[in-house]
Amino acid sequence: MxxxxxxxxxxxGVLHAAEPWQDARRSPxxxxxxxxxxxxxxxxxxxxxxxxxxxxxxxxxxxxxxxxxxxxxxxxxxxxxxxxxxxxxxxxxxxxxxxxxxxxxxxxxxxxxxxxxxxxxxxxxxxxxxxxxxxxxxxxxxxxxxxxxxxxxxxxxxxxxxxxxxxxxxxxxxxxxxxxxxxxxxxxxxxxxxxxxxxxxxxxxxxxxxxxxxxxxxxxxxxxxxxxxxxxxxxxxxxxxxxxxxxxxxxxxxxxxxxxxxxxxxxxxxxxxxxxxxxxxxxxxxxxxxxxxxxxxxxxxxxxxxxxxxxxxxxxxxxxxxxxxxxxxxxxGVFDHPARPAPIDVAASMAVARRAEEAGAVLLRNEHDLLPLAQPASIAVIGAHADKGVLAGGGSSLVTPRGGNAVPGLQPTAWPGPVTYHPSAPLAAIRALAGQARVDFDPGTDPAAAAALAARAQVAVVFVQQWAAESIDAADLTLPDQQDALVEAVAHANPRTVVVLETNSPVAMPWLDRVGAVLAAWYPGSAGGEAIANLLFGKVDPSGRLPITWPRALAQLPRPVLEGAAPGSPPPTAVNYDIEGADVGYRWFQRQRLEPLFPFGYGLSYTRFEHEATKVRIVDGVPQVAVRVRNVGTRAGADVMQVYAQTPDSPVRRLAGFAKVSLAPGEARTLTVALEPRLLAHFDVASRRWVRSAGDFALFVGHSATDLAAPVHVTLPAQTLDP
Missing domain, CATH: 3.20.20.300 (Glycoside hydrolase, family 3, N-terminal domain)
Structure with missing residues (x-):
């Protein structure tokens, strides 16, 4: 017994301290x-x-x-x-x-x-x-x-x-x-x-x-x-x-x-x-x-x-x-704090998911300040099952939505599917914030019908999507299911067109110059519909900045053709990453002198920020960059101060530090960022250590990898970093 x-x-999981491994005072x-x-x-x-x-x-x-x-x-x-x-x-x-x-x-x-x-x-x-x-x-x-x-x-x-x-x-x-x-x-x-x-x-x-x-x-x-x-x-x-x-x-x-x-x-x-x-x-x-x-x-x-x-x-x-x-x-703490069934505060979890989407969606275009929407008389919401929910990526990371899949039955229904939509409908969230405005929906399956609805509305919001999943890659960056034709038709009917992207990664946008605004919502998560509506109506400021470079064309990539991705093409046996080496993304674009469609770190806001009085001091051999950031616009918002470093060994700038700050209109705050020492050095294979060369280091502060102020130069001695 x-x-x-x-x-x-x-x-x-009830542990008694008779055994030494059950004593939480001891080290792991x-x-x-x-x-x-x-x-x-x-x-x-x-x-x-x-x-x-x-x-x-x-x-x-x-x-x-x-x-x-x-x-x-x-x-x-x-x-x-x-x-x-x-x-x-x-x-x-x-x-x-x-x-x-x-x-x-x-x-x-x-x-x-x-x-x-x-x-x-x-x-x-x-x-x-x-x-x-x-x-x-x-x-x-x-x-x-x-x-x-x-x-x-x-x-x-x-x-x-x-x-x-x-x-x-x-x-x-x-x-x-x-x-x-x-x-x-x-x-x-x-x-x-x-x-x-x-x-x-x-x-x-x-x-x-x-x-x-x-x-x-x-x-x-x-x-x-x-x-x-x-x-x-x-x-x-x-x-x-x-x-x-x-x-x-x-x-x-x-x-x-x-x-x-x-x-x-x-x-x-x-x-x-x-x-x-x-x-x-x-x-x-x-x-x-x-x-x-x-x-x-x-x-x-x-x-x-x-x-x-x-x-x-x-x-x-x-x-x-x-x-x-x-x-x-x-x-x-797996031993000392055993996992067992307990209540979940769903509202609190959903608030975390909503805030993450609001902070991570990136406003790519906003001509004539089309956004935020200022209580238009009528809105046409079009496409991407926006009346039901928001798209999720497929594979092992897919989270089963509470309430089930909002759009069941789409192919593939088996691995890496099923194609799943979280039941957070942008249409309902837009209607909740639209006041007395008329809000109509069109599924977007017929570009002519969608264009007719858009022509009758003051603003058109077109949702486009690109399902992606574990175990498969896309052969190119084209939106599937003729969605480019849909956007073209809607934009032709109504120049006040907003496009919301629910995508895995960058996509080609041949219609970009003909739409008023573009919001990259990625896969928006469990509270995505509400977050997107909050961004469109300006309840929150879009403060996301691109964590990737958005290419203009596949020809700009180190490997323009992804071998084996096209249906029926033979799988590759090897891939050569020495083409770009350590210069991934924006660093490759710098090295090749290529102009991306949107650079790493880029993102628009509903307000404007200025960086003032950049100062650098050396603390324990590491540069610390201090910048006064001021909100010079009329709305509250958040800015990301980015610091790029160019070392004596390389012509390529690298992100070496960053900080984000929320500011009220007219407010200013000084941000101080200690740069990551390994981004100021190179890895020496012979000694298996990070080594900083002596010489002139150019430090650039800016809003993206290409939108940078004049550099501040510091001279640093050679240094081998501690392992």
Whole structure:
């Protein structure tokens, strides 16, 4: 009876301080070591591979007993009080396909690009805390979140999960989101490590790139995200990097992550990214994910046992794998704060999602101050199921909406679908703010009918969309379903046309010069309809700035043709990222002297800001840039002060610091930004250190990567940065 009670208390997460690992006053390392010492070999092996948590009858998969029903599951260990690991995908919210409470669903943030476009780490952290809180209240304690892959490829179907093209912005935003998730005592990953920058041939492609270029771009984004967020786990990617699979890549896992960065957590494989036992274990993989469903076999069971018995893997390596997993669980609070069902404040979650969309939508065009709408007499709302909801991206990050899919039945209905709309209808939100104005809707399927409605309205608001998803890339940037013809027809009928983009990434806009305003809403999330209406009517100021460069044409890209993306085209075996190297996005455009359609950092406001009196001082060898920002317009708004640095080694400017500030009309405030030292240096492969060259550094303050004031010059001595 006593043993049964002890087991029940352990499963419930009730810890008694009789055992040293149950003492929360001890460090995570000490607790992990104490628990590891009590584990049998079989108990250790049970912790290093998870099961797939979802049933799939067509493929013979059943939901494991005890699993909540999501991405992954490892059973509890009642003898030692180790809680079950309940894992859910969570790029934008708790992606819980089986819905622990039927019909409940979860709250989805807008696209990761929208959160990045806010240039606001505090907002990203609040979003992460919301997701972590909902996960904890659903019983999940591990979230597969933290996507920080850089946007090298604007046609990548998974860009909406990530945080743009710049390593500093992406690393800080994603790090803050991870910090928010883990504040709820839910372990977060950072993913997909590394250079998983396209979906085409993602399971086979070999990414070719030199070490210095990788360290100064994609790997720097991961390095910063890990420093700022301290994620409990790193998820390694599907692709190869310079010939080796990412999940058995000694350079990525042992040399860089665990060696140079001294990462104390564990590495888990992506679902289907495991390829070996001995090689993967020796290269640094600590946990194999859902292997029985996705890998060729469960490598981290019998094959790894055999490898250890044969002397191919040291027994100490198994202990290191388990120690790292336990340490992360202790560090995040998974043991001490067990996840169990609890009420969710849905209104508070929705408010977080709405604020994220309001801060991340980017106003790209606003001719003659068409926006904000000033109580027009009549409005035509057209297209993109705006009468029902807002579009979401597809794949493992898809969050099941509360209330269900607002537009069910659209193809594809199977993976990576179903195509899903969150039931936050822009039409209803616009009507709620339009006062006495007449607001009519047209589905946009017939351009002539839509144009006729637009001609009768004072203002036309056209919603256009581009569904994208994990596992597929677009072949080009063209809007599907003849939507360009729709916009052309509406704009011809009514020059006071506003276009709202619900898209994964940049799209071609051949009609741009003929419309009055364009708002990039990305995938707007659970409260997207209300947020879009608030922006259109000026209840909030659009303060998003582009986290990506918007090209004029595919010919401007390092790889104008994305091999394998077009239907029927053969998949590529490799991709060459040494073409642009570390100069991703706006840095490539500078290097090639190309003019984008819209530059990185760009975004309009309903007010105007001036930057005054730039001053630089050196503190502990690092420049700090102080700028007085003034709102010289007539409305309250928010500005993003961006600082770009040009080093003596390079002709290319890099974002080295940024800050966002909200100001009332006429208000001014001085912002001080300490520049990121690695953006003032280069990575020296021989010494494996960041090295700053001596010489003249030009520091540019401005509103985007191309809208910059005259530089301030500082002379800095050579410096090798501490590891």
């Amino acid at each position: 006593r043993a049964a009670l002890t087991a029940a208390l352990a499963l419930a 390392d000490a607790r992990a070591a104490a628990l590891l010492a009590r584990m049998t070999t079989e108990e250790k092996f049970r912790l290093i591979h998870s099961e797939f948590g979802e049933p799939e009858p067509s493929r013979g998969w059943t939901k494991p007993a005890g699993a909540l029903g999501s991405a992954g599951y490892i059973p509890a260990n009642p003898r030692l009080g180790i809680p079950a690991l309940q894992e859910s995908d969570a790029g934008l919210g708790v992606a819980n396909p089986l819905e622990i409470r039927p019909g409940d669903g979860a709250t989805s943030l807008p696209a990761g690009l929208a959160v990045a476009a806010s240039f606001d780490p505090d907002l990203a952290q609040a979003g992460g805390a919301m997701i972590g809180g909902e996960a904890h209240a659903k019983g999940f304690n591990v979230l597969l979140a933290g996507g920080v892959n850089l946007q090298r490829e604007p046609r990548n179907g998974r860009n909406f999960e990530y945080a743009g093209e710049d390593p500093l912005l992406a690393g800080r935003i994603v790090g803050a989101a991870i910090r928010g998730i883990q504040s709820a005592h839910v372990l977060s990953t950072v993913k997909h490590y590394a250079l998983n920058d396209q979906e085409t041939a993602r399971n086979t492609i070999d990414v070719r790139i030199g070490e210095q270029a990788a360290r100064e771009s994609d790997l720097l984004a991961f390095e910063l995200a890990i420093e700022h967020g301290q994620p409990g786990a790193v998820m390694c990617a599907y692709n190869k990097v310079n010939g080796d699979w990412a999940c058995e890549n000694d350079f990525l896992l042992n040399r860089v992550l665990k060696g140079d960065w001294r990462y104390p957590g564990f590495v888990m494989s992506d679902w289907g990214a495991g390829h070996s036992a001995a090689k993967a274990a020796n290269a640094g993989l600590d946990q194999e994910s859902a292997a029985e469903a996705f890998d060729a076999q469960v490598f981290f069971d019998a094959p790894l046992k055999a490898a250890i018995a044969a002397g191919e893997v040291a027994p100490a390596r198994l202990d290191d794998m388990v120690r790292r997993i336990l340490r992360s669980l202790f560090a995040v």
